[in-house]
Amino acid sequence: MSTIYHAPPPPAIEGRTRSARLRRDYTVTTLVAPPLWTVTPFLLMLLAIATCPLTVPHWWESNRNKLLVSAVLGAPVLALYLTRRPAALVGTAEEYVSFVVLLAGLYVVSGGILLRGDLEATPVTNTAFLALGALLASVIGTTGASMLLIRPLLQTNRERRHVRHTVIMFVFLVSNVGGMLTPLGDPPLFLGYLQGVPFTWTLRLWAPWLFLVGALLAIYFVWDIRLHARETMAALRRDRAQIEPLRVQGGLNALGLAAVVMAVAWLGAPWREIVIVTVAVVSWRLTPGAIRRANEVTAAPMIEVAVLFFGIFLTMMPALELLRVRGAELGVRTPAQFFWASGILSSFLDNAPTYMAFLALAQSLGDAAEVVGVPHAILAAISVGSVAMGANTYIGNAPNFMVKAIAEEAKVPMPSFLGYMAYSTTILLPLFVVATLVFFR
Numbered sequence: 001m002s003t004i005y006h007a008p009p010p011p012a013i014e015g016r017t018r019s020a021r022l023r024r025d026y027t028v029t030t031l032v033a034p035p036l037w038t039v040t041p042f043l044l045m046l047l048a049i050a051t052c053p054l055t056v057p058h059w060w061e062s063n064r065n066k067l068l069v070s071a072v073l074g075a076p077v078l079a080l081y082l083t084r085r086p087a088a089l090v091g092t093a094e095e096y097v098s099f100v101v102l103l104a105g106l107y108v109v110s111g112g113i114l115l116r117g118d119l120e121a122t123p124v125t126n127t128a129f130l131a132l133g134a135l136l137a138s139v140i141g142t143t144g145a146s147m148l149l150i151r152p153l154l155q156t157n158r159e160r161r162h163v164r165h166t167v168i169m170f171v172f173l174v175s176n177v178g179g180m181l182t183p184l185g186d187p188p189l190f191l192g193y194l195q196g197v198p199f200t201w202t203l204r205l206w207a208p209w210l211f212l213v214g215a216l217l218a219i220y221f222v223w224d225i226r227l228h229a230r231e232t233m234a235a236l237r238r239d240r241a242q243i244e245p246l247r248v249q250g251g252l253n254a255l256g257l258a259a260v261v262m263a264v265a266w267l268g269a270p271w272r273e274i275v276i277v278t279v280a281v282v283s284w285r286l287t288p289g290a291i292r293r294a295n296e297v298t299a300a301p302m303i304e305v306a307v308l309f310f311g312i313f314l315t316m317m318p319a320l321e322l323l324r325v326r327g328a329e330l331g332v333r334t335p336a337q338f339f340w341a342s343g344i345l346s347s348f349l350d351n352a353p354t355y356m357a358f359l360a361l362a363q364s365l366g367d368a369a370e371v372v373g374v375p376h377a378i379l380a381a382i383s384v385g386s387v388a389m390g391a392n393t394y395i396g397n398a399p400n401f402m403v404k405a406i407a408e409e410a411k412v413p414m415p416s417f418l419g420y421m422a423y424s425t426t427i428l429l430p431l432f433v434v435a436t437l438v439f440f441r
Contacts, residue, residue: 038080038318041073042353045315048073049308050348053401054417063303070311077314088317095194096313098269102190103141104302105260105276110144111297112253112287117246121157123224126166127217129153130173134213137178138185140257146175146399147295152246154410159238162227164414167407168423169220173213175399176391180209180384184264186397188346188355188386195359196372197379199265204376208384208439215431250291256283305398309352316353323360332358333365335440339381343389343432347396355386381440389432392424393417 048069052060059065081089119125129149136145150170157163179185182202183193189202256279263275332341342358359382362374370376390397394404394417404414415423 034080034084034318034321036322038077039322041077042312042315042319045070045073045311046353049312063300063307066304067307067310070307070314074311074314077317081317092313092317094269095191096309098194098273099187099190099309099313100302100306101273101276102184102260102264103143103187103305105280106141106144106184106257107297107302108280109253109256109260109283110140110148111292111295112250112256112283113148114249114291114294115148115152115246116249117152117155117244119156119246120240120243121160121228123221123228125156126153126224127221129156130166130169130220131213131217133170133174134178134217137174138181138209139261141184142175142179142186142397143399143402145178146170146403149174150403150406151295151410154407154412158410159235159242160228160231161235162230163407163412165220165223165227167403167412167414168420169216169223171400171403172391172424172428173216173220175403176397177209177212177216177388180205180387182261184261186387186390187352189383190264191352191356192359192372192379192383193264195356198371201371201379202383205380205384208380208388208435211435211438212388212431216427219427250287253283253287256280312353316356320356320360323357324364330361332361335377335381336436338362338378339385339436339440340432341385342382343385343392346386346389347392351386351390351397355382358382358386377440384435384439388435389428391428392421394420 052069078089129152133145133149136148139145140148150167153166153170154163157166176186180189180202183190183197183199185202189197193199259279260276263272263279267275332338338358342354345354345357359372359374359379362378362382363372365374367378368375371379391400394400404420407414414420
């Protein structure tokens with residue numbers, strides 16, 4: 001039997017109203033839960049993303065094959081909503097376009113900035129690199145910051161024998177935990193922004209961000225001091241002899257990044273997307289091609305994102321609707337439960353749909369509607385769990401595998417999938433336990 005769901009009254013949304021569509025999201029409506037089978041395409045989509053890179057890596061490399069998977073799994077959902085709720089398809093399409101435009105804009109503009117140099121690879125220098133990356137991750141995204149900094153960091157450490165720990169901590173800090181303070185930092189936070197979370201709301205996460213970043217930097221600094229002391233004198237002499245000051249090429253693209261930030265913070269659709277596309281086109285035309293070639297900026301990664309998220313956005317529609325209708329039956333109610341549930345799933349599945357699923361679940365509980373229909377504490381737990389715990393595995397967030405591949409290309413022996421998890425379990429899980437006790441009790 002279908003379940004009838006009466007949507008909660010409009011929550012008090014902080015800041016200005018986003019759009020007429022968002023206002024309609026919080027009007028009192030009656031929804032009929034979709035059939036349970038409609039969740040199957042979404043589960044299969046997530047399973048494909050998690051397992052295909054490991055089981056059929058060569059086949060999965062083709063973006064055409066990814067599009068095939070997205071289209072096949074999305075077709076039943078598309079047919080269902082064309083006959084059942086076509087207006088919901090329009091709203092999802094708007095969010096999908098906004099999402100892809102932002103990621104593509106940040107990718108193009110940040111890819112026009114090239115950082116070169118070879119500093120002395122001391123613990124202070126390496127820790128400063130990681131701290132800078134953690135800050136930049138919230139401004140240009142975890143992917144942008146990872147691609148901007150990983151090569152100069154590897155260049156700086158090329159004379160050292162012990163480098164693997166630096167790359168692992170780079171993945172923890174720059175590719176994941178650092179991107180917590182703005183909707184630009186990580187895809188799930190931007191999806192939250194599209195759902196009506198105010199742009200500045202994520203600044204509320206400064207305390208868990210500061211705790212996790214500060215603790216990881218301190219752990220790394222002590223770790224690197226110990227390993228730096230084990231380097232040979234010959235390696236240290238080469239390191240001091242081959243210093244090359246840092247140089248920035250394509251620095252004008254920093255203005256483009258500022259324009260993207262202001263567009264997201266101040267404008268709604270479609271002006272936000274028009275500004276981002278304009279900035280990206282100007283950046284592409286004015287930035288020398290040699291810079292993008294050095295950064296290995298090609299269309300392939302963005303095509304991959306576009307085709308995968310086409311499938312994700314489409315297939316997750318009935319899953320989100322079911323969670324809004326029946327989510328309370330799952331028994332996840334406290335901030336701590338939301339933190340760990342969203343975090344564990346984000347460790348093995350894409351963290352963007354995981355965030356959306358748990359946001360929908362939280363909206364079904366009927367708790368205080370402080371922001372997008374949920375309490376601040378619940379949304380903070382979902383946000384931190386989805387972003388930070390993406391560092392638990394190589395497949396938790398897109399930059400993780402990219403950084404691993406670049407490091408191995410530079411002859412840095414990286415741990416296996418399970419070997420990496422041994423590091424994340426030892427270092428990150430105790431910090432997440434402390435974060436639970438301090439911030440999400």
